[in-house]
Amino acid sequence: MKLSDTKKGYSFKLAAFSGEALFQSLDKDLQDFIFQFGSAYKLTYQELRQVSEIAIDLKMWGDISVVDRLNLITSRYPAGNGNSKKHILKELQDYWHTLKTKPSDYSSNAPKVKSVVRKVTDNTDDHEIFGPCPVASEKTVCCNLITIDAVQGCSLGCSYCSIQTFYTDGAVAVESNLEDKLDQIELDPMKNYHIGSGQSSDSLAMGNRGGVLDAQLGFARKNPNIILEFKTKSKEVDYFLTSELSPNIFISWSLNPQVIIDHEEHFTASLKQRIG
Ligand code: SF4
Structure with a gap:
């Protein structure tokens, strides 16, 4: 095989990996760095994934960036040496594992986490919007x-x-025909249902975009035998303050001490806003 073929083959691997949601959630500089690092050490798909995960964790934990950490480690292991990749990844994983198992220290100021601009799209897919929580199974203790x-x-x-x-x-995808889909759901009028909104999102963070709150409130009005719960960490309640509400809906906030919110729950409402 010619060297150019090998390079081409590896470029395909990188191109395939670049479509991963995990990789897409990194900022551009980090993506470029991981590609350069991947090319230099011929990382496998799984290794690219691992480095991306570690990059996200280090950033979220407010630690040294994966770029600085890897630059430190690689300065001791030149590319081209067969064993370098193994040693570098092992050192990186050990470092990550040490941080992961270390109890969190909230005594210092919360790290400044830069907001990631997320594309918001309308979801017109024909996917299911109603059903048991995906975690539910015979093997889980589930509500x-x-x-x-x-x-x-x-x-x-x-x-x-x-x-x-x-x-x-x-990206954040907002269901574009929720009302029609909810209209087609037939519930047993003799049963009571506890239904949660926000299976894979915060229930209120996107507000009423695409009419998703209109649709859910309409569904609650039409089905008095349900209790519909909106779980949120946001302060996006304006819509509810100006809408006609049926008695079978409620909003719930998860609560944490402010120090945890500052360090871990970035861009969410403060404790005071949640209970105020
Ligand atoms: S509010 Fe936080 S925990 Fe809830 S879906 Fe958004 S990022 Fe996840």
């Missing part, structure tokens, strides 16, 4: 909540949340 999947992706940035990496381009 058996039924959920409405009105928005996929989240514009907020909680460090412990994996939702941002689920979707292509790191």
Whole structure:
């Protein structure tokens, strides 16, 4: 095989990896760095994924960036040496693991996390928007909540949340025909249902974009035997303050001490705003 063929083959691998939602959620400089590093050490698809995950974690934890960390490590292992890649990745993983297992220290000021601009798209796909929570199974201890999947992706940035990496381009997709889809759902009038909004998003962060809140409130009015819960960490309640509400809906906020919100729940409402 010619060297140019090998290079071409590796470029295909990088191109395939560049479509990964995880990679898309990185900023451009980081993407470029990971590509350069990947090319220099011929990282496998899984290794590219691992480095991207570590890059995201280091950033979220407010630690030294993966660029600086890898530059430090690689200065001791020249590219071209067969074993270099193994040693570099091992050092990087060990470093990441040490941080991961270290108890969080909230005594210093919260790190400044730069907001990631996320593309917002209208989702016209024919996917299911109603059903049991995906975690529910015979093997899980589950509250058996039924959920409405009105928005996929989240514009907020909680460090412990994996939702941002689920979707292509790191974009937030808003269901564009939720009303029609909810209209087609037939519930047993003899049963009561607890339904959660926001299976793969924050229930309110996108407001009423695409009429998703109109559609869900209409669904609650039409089905008095449901209790519809909107779970949020945002302060986007204006829509509810000016809408006619049926008695079977409620909004819930998860609560954490302000120090945890400052360090981990980036761009969300403060504790005071959540309970105020
Ligand atoms: S608000 Fe919820 S969905 Fe959004 S990032 Fe935080 S935990 Fe994830």
